Amino acid sequence: xxxxxxxxxxxxxxxxxxxxxxxxxxxxxxxxxxxxxxxxxxxxxxxxxxxxxxxxxxxxxxxxxxxxxxxxxxxxxxxxxxxxxxxxxxxxxxxxxxxxxxxxxxxxxxxxxxxxxxxxxxxxxxxxxxxxxxxxxxxxxxxxxxxxxxxxxxxxxxxxxxxxxxxxxxxxxxxxxxxxxxxxxxxxxxxxxxxxxxxxxxxxxxxxxxxxxxxxxxxxxxxxxxxxxxxxxxxxxxxxxxxxxxxxxxxxxxxxxxxxxxxxxxxxxxxxxxxxxxxxxxxxxxxxxxxxxxxxxxxxxxxxxxxxxxxxxxxxxxxxxxxxxxxxxxxxxxxxxxxxxxxxxxxxxxxxxxxxxxxxxxxxxxxx
Amino acid sequence: xxxxxxxxxxxxxxxxxxxxxxxxxxxxxxxxxxxxxxxxxxxxxxxxxxxxxxxxxxxxxxxxxxxxxxxxxxxxxxxxxxxxxxxxxxxxxxxxxxxxxxxxxxxxxxxxxxxxxxxxxxxxxxxxxxxxxxxxxxxxxxxxxxxxxxxxxxxxxxxxxxxxxxxxxxxxxxxxxxxxxxxxxxxxxxxxxxxxxxxxxxxxxxxxxxxxxxxxxxxxxxxxxxxxxxxxxxxxxxxxxxxxxxxxxxxxxxxxxxxxxxxxxxxxxxxxxxxxxxxxxxxxxxxxxxxxxxxxxxxxxxxxxxxxxxxxxxxxxxxxxxxxxxxxxxxxxxxxxxxxxxxxxxxxxxxxxxxxxxxxxxxxxxxxxxxxxxxxxxxxxxxxxxxxxxxxxxxxxxxxxxxxxxxxxxxxxxxxxxxxxxxx
Numbered sequence: 183x184x185x186x187x188x189x190x191x192x193x194x195x196x197x198x199x200x201x202x203x204x205x206x207x208x209x210x211x212x213x214x215x216x217x218x219x220x221x222x223x224x225x226x227x228x229x230x231x232x233x234x235x236x237x238x239x240x241x242x243x244x245x246x247x248x249x250x251x252x253x254x255x256x257x258x259x260x261x262x263x264x265x266x267x268x269x270x271x272x273x274x275x276x277x278x279x280x281x282x283x284x285x286x287x288x289x290x291x292x293x294x295x296x297x298x299x300x301x302x303x304x305x306x307x308x309x310x311x312x313x314x315x316x317x318x319x320x321x322x323x324x325x326x327x328x329x330x331x332x333x334x335x336x337x338x339x340x341x342x343x344x345x346x347x348x349x350x351x352x353x354x355x356x357x358x359x360x361x362x363x364x365x366x367x368x369x370x371x372x373x374x375x376x377x378x379x380x381x382x383x384x385x386x387x388x389x390x391x392x393x394x395x396x397x398x399x400x401x402x403x404x405x406x407x408x409x410x411x412x413x414x415x416x417x418x419x420x421x422x423x424x425x426x427x428x429x430x431x432x433x434x435x436x437x438x439x440x441x442x443x444x445x446x447x448x449x450x451x452x453x454x455x456x457x458x459x460x461x462x463x464x465x466x467x468x469x470x471x472x473x474x475x476x477x478x479x480x481x482x483x484x485x486x487x488x489x490x491x492x493x494x495x496x497x498x499x500x501x502x503x504x505x506x507x508x509x510x511x512x513x514x515x516x517x518x519x520x521x522x523x524x525x526x527x528x529x530x531x532x533x534x535x536x537x538x539x540x541x542x543x544x545x546x547x548x549x550x
Numbered sequence: 551x552x553x554x555x556x557x558x559x560x561x562x563x564x565x566x567x568x569x570x571x572x573x574x575x576x577x578x579x580x581x582x583x584x585x586x587x588x589x590x591x592x593x594x595x596x597x598x599x600x601x602x603x604x605x606x607x608x609x610x611x612x613x614x615x616x617x618x619x620x621x622x623x624x625x626x627x628x629x630x631x632x633x634x635x636x637x638x639x640x641x642x643x644x645x646x647x648x649x650x651x652x653x654x655x656x657x658x659x660x661x662x663x664x665x666x667x668x669x670x671x672x673x674x675x676x677x678x679x680x681x682x683x684x685x686x687x688x689x690x691x692x693x694x695x696x697x698x699x700x701x702x703x704x705x706x707x708x709x710x711x712x713x714x715x716x717x718x719x720x721x722x723x724x725x726x727x728x729x730x731x732x733x734x735x736x737x738x739x740x741x742x743x744x745x746x747x748x749x750x751x752x753x754x755x756x757x758x759x760x761x762x763x764x765x766x767x768x769x770x771x772x773x774x775x776x777x778x779x780x781x782x783x784x785x786x787x788x789x790x791x792x793x794x795x796x797x798x799x800x801x802x803x804x805x806x807x808x809x810x811x812x813x814x815x816x817x818x819x820x821x822x823x824x825x826x827x828x829x830x831x832x833x834x835x836x837x838x839x840x841x842x843x844x845x846x847x848x849x850x851x852x853x854x855x856x857x858x859x860x861x862x863x864x865x866x867x868x869x870x871x872x873x874x875x876x877x878x879x880x881x882x883x884x885x886x887x888x889x890x891x892x893x894x895x896x897x898x899x900x901x902x903x904x905x906x907x908x909x910x911x912x913x914x915x916x917x918x919x920x921x922x923x924x925x926x927x928x929x930x931x932x933x934x935x936x937x938x939x940x941x942x943x944x945x946x947x948x949x950x951x952x953x954x955x956x957x958x959x960x961x962x963x964x965x966x967x968x969x970x971x972x973x974x
Contacts, residue, residue: 248936249936251937252935252936255939255941277664277939280660280664281664282657282658282660282661352815357922388746402839403839403922416814416816417816418814418816531675534674534675535671535672535675536671537938538668538671538940539671539747541938542743542749543746543747545749545930546745546746546747546749546752548922549752549753549756549923549925
């Protein structure tokens with residue numbers, strides 16, 4: 183463990199060194215993230231080790247990731263981009279790339295190779311969903327349930343969410359069509375591989391909404407990730423969807439009587455983008471940091487602080503125990519084989535095309 | 551008298567210039583000084599308020615992106631008659647290939663794709679996927695482009711997509727405004743959207759009636775409080791004033807979350823009702839995540855904006871009027887209704903305008919406690935600004951909201967009179 187870390191450190195410093203001489207680098211960086219436990223995991227895993235190597239650098243944080251797309255567009259129009267590196271979800275990175283607001287990344291030149299020599303492109307594999315995106319973590323939107331309110335048989339399938347007879351009570355769902363429409367179709371008998379073909383037709387949309395109609399008056403709709411854990415803790419809902427890391431902290435850190443339902447968990451990615459239009463010195467600094475912060479060891483380190491899976495294949499074997507609780511983190515990762523028996527892969531391209539349209543239909547359905 | 555008759559020449563000032571000119575000069579200097587004094591404020595308002603509003607309003611009709619990105623295609627498409635149901639000919643496809651190559655090199659092809667996708671889902675990926683290949687197009691030797699483009703993405707062989715490009719090629723569009731009133735450009739002129747996509751008019755109506763309900767609740771609750779504030783001895787009034795202002799200084803999110811804890815089904819109010827036995831445990835009241843929740847939480851949040859103008863107006867009402875009315879034989883009710891109440895109308899008017907206009911633009915509180923039936927049109931504006939990035943539609947919705955407020959303001963002026971508004 184220690185050896186690999188040292189080796190990785192040596193490798194990165196060796197890689198960074200020529201770049202450092204090649205170009206003048208700014209000594210200030212503004213990083214944008216989501217705040218909370220996630221941002222502190224980034225500080226501990228990426229930023230603190232980087233600052234040890236480069237004590238002259240000053241890092242400022244901005245907790246604006248939720249509005250990053252709109253703010254970046256406004257900054258770009260004003261011609262004054264004040265952010266250097268922005269943490270966004272994959273679908274936002276695609277939009278930023280489409281809008282020309284993010285820099286295209288060349289994995290072979292801009293990112294570090296795995297310690298065993300695998301190129302960054304192969305190491306990230308399919309997770310490089312957009313030309314501008316450097317993924318950090320795999321997270322999932324999945325269900326948690328109150329172990330004491332679901333009776334003797336705990337739910338094992340996502341379709342139990344739609345079963346009001348076996349599991350009466352309220353459930354919380356995210357107030358957006360993404361994921362909910364797919365789960366509804368899956369539980370209405372549509373095969374997993376046909377979900378997006380079905381959803382592409384008007385009949386498919388009606389079918390999904392009809393399925394959601396069966397539980398509509400029992401649903402509490404959430405907009406912030408913290409809502410479901412709170413609703414579960416208060417006993418307002420018996421089950422609800424949220425990000426798996428939120429459920430992990432409710433279960434492992436706050437000892438709430440909550441169980442995980444991993445069936446049909448919806449994988450999503452979170453990662454960095456570099457804004458378009460940075461001056462050369464700032465860009466040189468941020469590219470240097472980006473290469474360091476997304477190498478194999480750094481991504482594995484992040485999993486010590488939060489239960490999100492590292493985006494590199496080579497990081498997975500390095501995932502250790504929780505930094506404070508001392509529990510083994512691997513079984514809490516959405517990517518753990520035991521949890522990932524039935525996963526839903528969310529189709530970014532499809533949603534980029536159809537989101538506006540389906541959102542209108544979904545909102546109209548909600549308002550009905 | 552002899553002075554008066556001597557008016558043949560102009561009246562002169564002490565320095566010999568005509569008085570009229572001298573006066574005008576002095577006044578002009580005064581005006582200029584006044585203007586200079588307010589200049590910082592004027593410039594600030596102009597730069598930070600008027601210009602952004604105008605810019606946002608312009609976005610709701612602006613549509614230069616299609617012509618700017620695909621100039622040759624737009625020109626070639628001008629002769630194409632969409633109603634024939636036939637695809638455009640090779641000339642148009644060749645123009646598109648040239649435009650796409652150029653756009654892909656400048657990396658702007660996806661932007662136009664995003665714009666057209668608002669009108670016709672699927673076009674965003676057409677442009678994204680074709681753009682990847684477009685950089686390698688050989689305009690001289692390549693082709694025929696019709697087959698080649700349809701081969702890259704079958705969307706180029708669909709009549710509907712071409713009609714969308716043609717419809718949205720002018721630099722000014724009514725598309726966003728039509729969308730904002732649940733309409734769209736159909737094959738023959740504007741038409742209503744299908745029923746399962748109609749949302750904005752419904753939300754606008756809901757926003758207006760709920761804002762009115764909130765304003766009415768505020769009037770009912772604020773009037774007695776303001777009366778107490780104005781009529782209690784100073785010491786007690788001050789304590790009461792602090793109680794009014796305290797929630798005003800608390801964060802909006804904290805207050806909204808507090809209402810969640812109070813109103814939810816396992817919350818304080820339901821717990822008490824169940825404990826007292828008024829409500830059975832299995833039929834707890836649903837008083838949050840619906841319109842009721844929004845009205846309660848927003849009434850609480852906006853109440854100070856109603857109390858303060860009412861209070862400052864009531865403070866100026868001389869208590870001897872009421873005594874005079876009573877001594878002339880009026881009952882308590884008549885004295886209040888005929889003498890006191892009319893004098894407080896300017897305060898009610900000012901408070902109502904403040905509360906109503908603030909309520910119409912609220913979106914955080916409705917999003918948190920409104921569930922599905924208690925959200926406002928501003929929630930959709932926020933969605934289009936920060937999530938879908940459809941700023942054109944967001945500004946069109948904003949412009950409609952602004953127009954509605956101005957119309958209501960005008961109506962208020964006609965009915966009550968704007969001079970009849972007092973903040974103190």
